[in-house]
Amino acid sequence: MDKIVSIEEKMKNNIILEFLTICEELKEENIPVDIQLNQFQLIVDEFYQYYKSKSILFSFVETMKGHLSDMMDDACNENCAFTVEFVLEELKLYELLDSLLAVNPKDTRKIIKRLYKKVGDVDEGRKCH
Secondary structure (H helix, E strand, O other), rough: OOOOOHHHHHHHHHHHHHHHHHHHHHHOOOOOOOOOOOHHHHHHHHHHHHHOOOOOOOHHHHHHHHHHHHHHHHHHHHOOOOHHHHHHHHHHHHHHHHHHHHOOHHHHHHHHHHHHOOOOOOOOOOOOO
16 A cells, blocks of 8 residues: 655655755765755755745745755855755855745744754854855
């Protein structure tokens, strides 16, 4: 019997698969990848809940995949390690630049701040620049 998968799980898994693909591509380009899958899952969970609260789930997968693609380009172009700090700071930027108008920069900053606390012992702020 097939497992029943919720739409939420399917959406999140779609982004996780993109994340894993990008991590492999970065490693092939000799860009250090130092973010754990469970850390990224927490990030996806937080942003999923936010997009749900704003009634913009229709754009969640496409937006997050776009953010991941932009992050990969930035990591390669800037020769930055793909760390949890890098991902969070990039999300803060790309949620401001490339998201629907319903996304509020103040909300995004709160989400990022909350995620810094959840993902463990990381310094708030980008180390690449």
